[in-house]
Amino acid sequence: xxxxxxxxxxxxxxxxxxxxxxxxxxxxxxxxxxxxxxxxxxxxxxxxxxxxxxxxxxxxxxxxxxxxxxxxxxxxxxxxxxxxxxxxxxxxxxxxxxxxxxxxxxxxxxxxxxxxxxxxxxxxxxxxxxxxxxxxxxxxxxxxxxxxxxxxxxxxxxxxxxxxxxxxxxxxxxxxxxxxxxxxxxxxxxxxxxxxxxxxxxxxxxxxxxxxxxxxxxxxxxxxxxxxxxxxxxxxxxxxxxxxxxxxxxxxxxxxxxxxxxxxxxxxxxxxxxxxxxxxxxxxxxxxxxxxxxxxxxxxxxxxxxxxxxxxxxxxxxxxxxxxxxxxxxxxxxxxxxxxxxxxxxxxxxxxxxxxxxxxxxxxxxxxxxxxxxxxxxxxxxxxxxxxxxxxxxxxxxxxxxxxxxxxxxxxxxxxxxxxxxxxxxxxxxxxxxxxxxxxxxxxxxxxxxxxxxxxxxxxxxxxxxxxxxxxxxxxxxxxxxxxxxxxxxxxxxxxxxxxxxxxxxxxxxxxxxxx
Ligand code: NAI
Ligand code: MG
Numbered sequence: 267x268x269x270x271x272x273x274x275x276x277x278x279x280x281x282x283x284x285x286x287x288x289x290x291x292x293x294x295x296x297x298x299x300x301x302x303x304x305x306x307x308x309x310x311x312x313x314x315x316x317x318x319x320x321x322x323x324x325x326x327x328x329x330x331x332x333x334x335x336x337x338x339x340x341x342x343x344x345x346x347x348x349x350x351x352x353x354x355x356x357x358x359x360x361x362x363x364x365x366x367x368x369x370x371x372x373x374x375x376x377x378x379x380x381x382x383x384x385x386x387x388x389x390x391x392x393x394x395x396x397x398x399x400x401x402x403x404x405x406x407x408x409x410x411x412x413x414x415x416x417x418x419x420x421x422x423x424x425x426x427x428x429x430x431x432x433x434x435x436x437x438x439x440x441x442x443x444x445x446x447x448x449x450x451x452x453x454x455x456x457x458x459x460x461x462x463x464x465x466x467x468x469x470x471x472x473x474x475x476x477x478x479x480x481x482x483x484x485x486x487x488x489x490x491x492x493x494x495x496x497x498x499x500x501x502x503x504x505x506x507x508x509x510x511x512x513x514x515x516x517x518x519x520x521x522x523x524x525x526x527x528x529x530x531x532x533x534x535x536x537x538x539x540x541x542x543x544x545x546x547x548x549x550x551x552x553x554x555x556x557x558x559x560x561x562x563x564x565x566x567x568x569x570x571x572x573x574x575x576x577x578x579x580x581x582x583x584x585x586x587x588x589x590x591x592x593x594x595x596x597x598x599x600x601x602x603x604x605x606x607x608x609x610x611x612x613x614x615x616x617x618x619x620x621x622x623x624x625x626x627x628x629x630x631x632x633x634x635x636x637x638x639x640x641x642x643x644x645x646x647x648x649x650x651x652x653x654x655x656x657x658x659x660x661x662x663x664x665x666x667x668x669x670x671x672x673x674x675x676x677x678x679x680x681x682x683x684x685x686x687x688x689x690x691x692x693x694x695x696x697x698x699x700x701x702x703x704x705x706x707x708x709x710x711x712x713x714x715x716x717x718x719x720x721x722x723x724x725x726x727x728x729x730x731x732x733x734x735x736x737x738x739x740x741x742x743x744x745x746x747x748x749x750x751x752x753x754x755x756x757x758x759x760x761x762x763x764x765x766x767x768x769x770x771x772x773x774x775x776x777x778x779x780x781x782x
Pocket of ligand 1: 448476506509525528534551583630681
C-alpha cells in the first residue's frame, strides 16, 4: 500500500506508522556505477592513501559503492594538475570559440546520457527520478550551452581617462578554481560552478559532497570525451574537514566557490583568509518566507507553498520554509495545505508518480526528526505527519505545523526537510518586519493579485531572489545568491562570470593623440 493510500485511510487522523510502508518493493536502478576513483589530470586514480569510503542508497541505507577517499595529498596532486593545465595550457591559450565548442559537445553528451545521469542521481541522492530525468539533467545541458555562448563574448573595455593615456581593461581568467559542492542537487551544483569557470578559461579542482560522489565523476568523464584537455577539470571525492579544508586553504588555489551550510561557509571563508586570501563566493542556507496575501487565489497559493517547501524532500537552500498567511485567509489555507501534505506521495523515488523520496542520510534524517520534536515541544500545532515512513532508509512523512511563532526554533533554523511551518500575519507592515527578521536572506515567495502589494514587498524584502506568484523558477540566465548570512556573490547568468575573472587595467601613454 502506498503512503498516500494509508494517509487517505487515516483520514483526518495524524498518520503514525512504524512498520514498512512506502519502500516494500524497490526498483533496481537502471544504471551501472562505472566511476569511483578520483579524476586527476584526465585519469581515474586511487587515493594516495589507498583508502575508500562507502556511498549509500538513501532508500535502504545500504552501501552501493566504495569511492576513493581524497585527502590533502590528493588535493595537492589535483591542484598541481590544474595549475599545470592553467600555466602551460592548452586550455587558457585556446581561442574562446574552441572552448565554447567543448562546452557544447559536453552538453550534447549530457543530453545523450540524460537517463543514466538521472538514474545515478536518484540512486545516490534519493530524489524522484522523474524530477531528475525531466527537469534537473536537462537544466545541466541548458546551462552549459548558456555558458558556451558566453565563452567568446567576454571582453574588457577601452576606458577614457584624464590625461594622455590609452587605458584598457583585460578580463583574464583567475587561475585555478577550487569548488566545494553539497549533496542536495549534486549535478546542478556541479554545473553552476563548472560552467562559468570553464567559459572564462580557468582550470578546476572540484570536491563533491561525501554523500553524493557518483554523478560528478560520470559527468567529468563525459567532459573528457567532449575533448576537455587533461588537468582542466579534476574531480575528487572526500570529506569536508580533510579534502574540503585542504582545498579551501591551498596556497595555489586562486579562487574558492562553496555551496553548503552557513556554518561551513564561515569555516572555508576563514581558511581562505588565513592561507592566500583567495576570493570566495558562498551560497549558504536560508529560511525563506512565502507570503500569502488576503487577495491570493488560495488553491494556487496552497499548491505553490506546498511545492516551495516539499520540493526535493525539503532539501533546498531556498525552500519556502516560513509560510506567512494573512489572517483573513489563514483557516482556509491551513485546511487545504494540510490536506495537500497528506496527499503527497512518499515512496521509492524510482516509482512513477512518487513525489517524495528519502532524506539524504542518517544525520539529516535525525536532524529533521529532532526539529519536528522541537516544534511539538514548543507548542506549535502538528497538523499532519511527524514520523518516519517505514523502517528502512530515511523516509519522513510530509509534516505541517500551524500556529508557528517567529521565536520558535522551527521558524528560525534551516530544517532542510519536509516540514512546513505556517504562521499568521495581520498586515503588510507586520509581515515585512517579520519576514526580514532572520539572519538569512536567500529568497522569498509572494502570492497576491495586487501589483502594488507585489511591488512593495519585492523591494522591502532583503533577499537575493523574489518569486511573485511562482516559486523555484530557475534558469541559467537568472542570477541566484543571498543577502546577509545566506552568502556572498551570485551564481548563474552574467553575474557568475565576474567570480571567475580578474580585471587588469593597462595604461599606455599616448604621444600626440588625434583625440582623447
Ligand atoms: P556542509 O555545509 O557541511 O557540507 C557542504 C560541503 O562542504 C560538502 O562538500 C562538505 O564535504 C564540505 N565541507 C564540510 N565541512 C568542511 C570543511 N571544514 N572545510 C571544507 N569543506 C567542508 O553541509 P552538511 O553537513 O552536509 O549539511 C548540514 C546542513 O547544511 C544541512 O542540514 C542544511 O541545513 C545545510 N545545507 C545547505 C545546503 C545549501 O544548498 N545551501 C546544501 C547542503 C546542506
Ligand atoms: Mg557538515
